[in-house]
Amino acid sequence: MLAFENVSLNYGSFRALDEVSLHANEGELVVLLGANGAGKSSIFLAASGLQKACAGSIRYGDCQLVGMKPSRIVEQGVVQCPEGRKLFPGMSVMKNLMLGAYVHRRDKTGNRKRLDEVMALFPVLEHKQNDPAGSLSGGQQQMVAIGRALMGRPKVLLLDEPSLGLAPLVVKQVFEVISQINRAGTTVLLAEQNAFAALKIAHRAYVLERGRIVLEGDRDSLMSNEAIRKAYIGT
Amino acid sequence: MDLFFQQVLNGLTLGGVYCLVALGLTLVYGVLHVPNFAHGAFYMAGAFVSFHLMTAWGWPYWLAMLGSAACVALLAVLAERLVFHPLRHASPLHPMIAAIGVLLFLEAAAQAIWGADFQRMQSPYTGIVDLAGVTAPVQRLLIIGAAFALVVIVHLFLTRTVTGSTIVAMAQTREGAALVGINANRVAMLTFALSGVLAAVAATLYAPINLVYPAMGHLVITKAFVIIILGGMGSVPGAIAGGLIIGLAESFGAFYVSDHYKDIIAFTLLVVILSLRPQGLFPNAAR
Numbered sequence: 273m274l275a276f277e278n279v280s281l282n283y284g285s286f287r288a289l290d291e292v293s294l295h296a297n298e299g300e301l302v303v304l305l306g307a308n309g310a311g312k313s314s315i316f317l318a319a320s321g322l323q324k325a326c327a328g329s330i331r332y333g334d335c336q337l338v339g340m341k342p343s344r345i346v347e348q349g350v351v352q353c354p355e356g357r358k359l360f361p362g363m364s365v366m367k368n369l370m371l372g373a374y375v376h377r378r379d380k381t382g383n384r385k386r387l388d389e390v391m392a393l394f395p396v397l398e399h400k401q402n403d404p405a406g407s408l409s410g411g412q413q414q415m416v417a418i419g420r421a422l423m424g425r426p427k428v429l430l431l432d433e434p435s436l437g438l439a440p441l442v443v444k445q446v447f448e449v450i451s452q453i454n455r456a457g458t459t460v461l462l463a464e465q466n467a468f469a470a471l472k473i474a475h476r477a478y479v480l481e482r483g484r485i486v487l488e489g490d491r492d493s494l495m496s497n498e499a500i501r502k503a504y505i506g507t
Numbered sequence: 508m509d510l511f512f513q514q515v516l517n518g519l520t521l522g523g524v525y526c527l528v529a530l531g532l533t534l535v536y537g538v539l540h541v542p543n544f545a546h547g548a549f550y551m552a553g554a555f556v557s558f559h560l561m562t563a564w565g566w567p568y569w570l571a572m573l574g575s576a577a578c579v580a581l582l583a584v585l586a587e588r589l590v591f592h593p594l595r596h597a598s599p600l601h602p603m604i605a606a607i608g609v610l611l612f613l614e615a616a617a618q619a620i621w622g623a624d625f626q627r628m629q630s631p632y633t634g635i636v637d638l639a640g641v642t643a644p645v646q647r648l649l650i651i652g653a654a655f656a657l658v659v660i661v662h663l664f665l666t667r668t669v670t671g672s673t674i675v676a677m678a679q680t681r682e683g684a685a686l687v688g689i690n691a692n693r694v695a696m697l698t699f700a701l702s703g704v705l706a707a708v709a710a711t712l713y714a715p716i717n718l719v720y721p722a723m724g725h726l727v728i729t730k731a732f733v734i735i736i737l738g739g740m741g742s743v744p745g746a747i748a749g750g751l752i753i754g755l756a757e758s759f760g761a762f763y764v765s766d767h768y769k770d771i772i773a774f775t776l777l778v779v780i781l782s783l784r785p786q787g788l789f790p791n792a793a794r
Contacts, residue, residue, distance in 0.1 A: 358682045359680065360676050360683060360684075372687050374688050424687060
């Protein structure tokens with residue numbers, strides 16, 4: 273469904289991605305593991321068109337995403353929930369969510385239905401819908417960010433470090449919701465440092481180091497891989 | 508006491524015009540981080556286009572204002588496309604210098620077309636009303652009414668409509684805006700167009716009690732910069748409050764201190780307020 277083929281990305285003279293190839297099949301939940309600076313976010317920035325890959329191709333169905341405008345990519349159904357959330361802090365929660373549906377702004381009934389689904393997924397947001405998003409706790413902001421991405425009706429959802437800076441209990445909630453979103457049929461690409469929690473809900477995973485894919489496999493093979501356990505799970 | 512209210516009236520007139528100009532400037536800064544010095548030239552162009560439509564083509568005042576708003580909006584969009592858009596990845600200094608370039612270009616163009624002379628724009632509203640002892644020229648009341656109506660309309664546009672929200676969204680989080688599918692180019696053009704409309708309307712409102720000449724934008728743009736620095740760069744409520752503060756301070760200062768120092772007051776106020784509140788009056792206000 274979404275496939276990277278030999279994608280390279282440079283920031284000036286720094287090579288952030290070096291011939292990365294990976295794919296996510298329809299309905300899969302694929303995890304990207306790796307330390308800070310390994311290139312996880314760069315993969316997402318390239319997929320969303322915020323950074324232009326200097327070589328290789330990113331295919332989504334029949335579309336070539338390299339060189340496509342970010343707004344067009346969202347229209348295609350590839351929606352990112354970025355690291356650091358990037359909410360509109362001065363706007364209400366409701367407005368953040370409704371702007372998430374910006375590309376579907378003409379379909380008002382569809383958006384209302386979608387909004388109900390998002391609220392059902394994150395019941396806490398119901399009472400906070402008129403508060404400015406910037407006033408919420410980190411966990412709630414993350415829920416708004418995921419909710420906002422869902423309002424864009426993603427076929428492929430790119431989640432960049434959704435657990436970053438959250439309390440353990442909230443992390444658990446967030447991962448449950450991600451698993452739920454995936455089971456409802458959305459393809460998910462999830463970048464995480466929290467390898468154990470991420471692998472538990474994943475189908476497959478890739479391990480990145482210094483802009484290269486060094487390992488890939490399904491959940492069970494990676495969970496039992498000695499090097500992975502040492503480097504990322506810590507047991 | 509009548510003299511006091513007279514100054515309030517004058518201050519609101521000036522403040523209304525400053526609000527409109529500063530609003531356009533702060534929106535452009537908020538969305539594109541360009542300190543648009545050319546905004547003063549948009550203001551000047553707005554006055555000249557209205558002047559031309561009224562004197563050469565005989566258009567009525569309000570129609571000329573609309574025509575001028577459309578022309579200057581187009582001019583602003585052209586400036587964005589041809590000058591600022593190609594510089595979007597350059598260091599911040601480049602668009603700043605380019606903005607000064609646009610300012611000089613537009614001024615020279617105006618001088619070539621209309622000459623360097625001072626012109627007087629006739630307003631159909633020359634009457635004077637007496638409001639409980641305060642002498643109020645109709646044109647001044649018109650400026651106050653129209654400016655505040657427009658500020659309210661812009662506010663509603665930014666907060667109540669989806670299109671307006673895209674401007675606010677991009678000012679708050681550029682990347683977030685791109686990731687929900689907001690087209691940055693469209694927002695940039697829209698913001699420039701809006702700033703052009705505001706500048707043209709402000710100029711057409713103010714010109715009948717002032718003069719029209721190619722350098723008329725200088726003082727207005729420097730004061731608009733003072734206002735948005737005071738109010739917090741990119742802040743809409745800051746621009747409105749700042750505009751009123753400067754307008755009232757100037758009219759009171761001119762009356763109670765000395766008319767000669769009128770134009771210095773804004774800058775003195777800037778120095779005083781920034782030394783007390785370096786972050787501006789409305790730091791990261793809900794833009």
